[in-house]
Amino acid sequence: MSGILGPLSRGLDAITALNDHYYKLSIDEQKAMSLMQRIQYYNWTFETICVLIFASIYLVFEFGVKYNTKRADKLFEALNWFFLDGLKFARAGFSHKDGSKTRYVKEQNGRWFTTFATGRSSIESIVVKAHYFAWFNPLAMIMERVLAQFFPKLVERDAGEHVKVVIRPNGTWCKDENSPVSAMDDMSKFKFITSIVHKSHMTISREKNYFLSLTHTAESDLLPREYVFMSENNQLNQFFSVYAGRLLSDVLPKCAHFLQFIAFTDLPEERPVTDKLWESTQSPRCVIHCSSISRDSDIELLKELVSIMVEVYDTVTREIVNKESSVFLTQDLLKRSVQLRKTELAKIIRIMEQVEREMAMEKKAEEERKKRQEQRNTLGSDQLSKMDQKMKEKRERRRKNKMAGRM
Known part of the structure; x- marks a missing residue:
């Protein structure tokens, strides 16, 4: 305790000593001085330092908030216009109670930004989330990184800067505005896991995403050397070459510096601990996970990735609804996917029963x-x-x- 109080006491003494000459003045001497003379005679060093510190904190906070907001404005303005004009969604962004529109929702002082698009054939919704560092609070940012090194469980799950796009299908197909809407009998054909993952993010992607922990890794000449397939069975690796050939040949090589993985899945990111959670958290979707994006060229590449994935859902939904012979996702192909889910559910039930026995x-x-x-x-x-x-x-x-x- 003395090791802390000693320096603190000496510091307070040093601050007091700055104005010893002022405090030693008698009352009569102080009364004889004008206001300006008192201001000039008083040593304002400590107060000046305090004002400068508070001003610096304010400026850093304003800079951090505006920096993140500027990056979000650039990203979400481009994406929202692309959703409306390029992909023909009926709505993109959010509406306030007064009827005004906003491109995104901002949370946690500008660390999380979210936009949303809906109203289209084949696609139920697209949700884009961007996470940025707390540049408005450098001290907290440094402490978070230190904690992440020694106590990773205490740190937020998605602590790094990234952009995540989640595309959810709705199982309906409509050729154009004047055509009737056709719907799939069920969404079981979308219950599979196949992905393309950057090699440098394989381990961390498995750790953070339960659905990727169930996959097998396979390299292929079809992929750029930076990427591998991660699917629940190797036959599903062909899904990308069948429906997204342009992605493999043209787009992936250009995205290697920011794209971490693209995955089609129906299982959750976190492992379910009960059978009820297992049933409630299954949701077919495509996930595009990237590092932070700010350059115009990278935003254009992200738009192209989203466009290709939407085209994949368009094609697959049309083939299934129209019962075309060219459909890739056959019942025979998906048998192993069904069996995998039965096995995982059985594991969860066994763990639940064991926990119940121990509690009893x-x-x-x-x-x-x-x-x-x-x-x-x-x-x-x-x-x-x-x-x-x-x-x-x-x-x-x-x-x-x-x-x-x-x-």
Whole structure:
């Protein structure tokens, strides 16, 4: 404690010493001085430093907020116009209660930004989330990074700067505005996992995404050397070459510096711990996960990635709805996907049953302890001695039986 209070005390003494000459003035001497003379005579060093510190904190905060907001404005303005004009969504962005429009929703002082698009054939929605560092609070940002090194469990799951696009299909197909809408019988054909993952992000992607932890890794000549396939079975690797050939040949090589993975999946990011969560968290979707994007060229590449994935859902939905012979996602192909989900659900149920048994045993043991304690409270000293002797003899018999069994 003295190691802390000592320097603190010396610091306070040094601050007080700055104006020793002022405090030593008598009351009459101070009264004789004008206001301007007092201001000039007083040493304002400490106050000036405090003002400069507060001003610096304010300027850093304003810079950080405006910096993140400027990046979000650039990204989401381009994406929203692309959703409306390029992909023909009926709505993009959000509306306030007063009817005004906004391109995105900002959360946590400008660390998280979200936009949304909906109203289109084949696609239920597109959600884009961007996460930026807390540039408005450098000290907290440094502390977060230090904690991440030593206590990763205490740090936010998606702590790094990134952009994530989630595209959800709706199973409906409409050729144009004047054509009737056709719908799939169910969404089971979209229940599979196949992905393209950057090699430098394979490990961390598996750790952070439960659905990727269930996949097998495979390299292929079809992919740029920076990427690998990660699918629940190798046959599904062909999904990208069948429906997104342009992605493999033209776009992926240009995106290697920011694209971490593209995945088609129906399973959640976090492993479900109950059968109810297993059922409620399944949602077919395409996930595009990137590092932070700010350059115009990178935004254009992201738009092209989104466009290709939307085209994939358009084509797959049309083939399934119209029952075309060229459909790739056949029942035979998806049999292994169905079996994988049954196996994972069985694992979850086994763990649940084990936890329930352990909790029941703990509850029973606690009730027995309470019962013994109540008996002890009601028995006399002689009866307690007899009961302790019986318990001791019982334990001794058990020990001897175990020894005999080993021999």
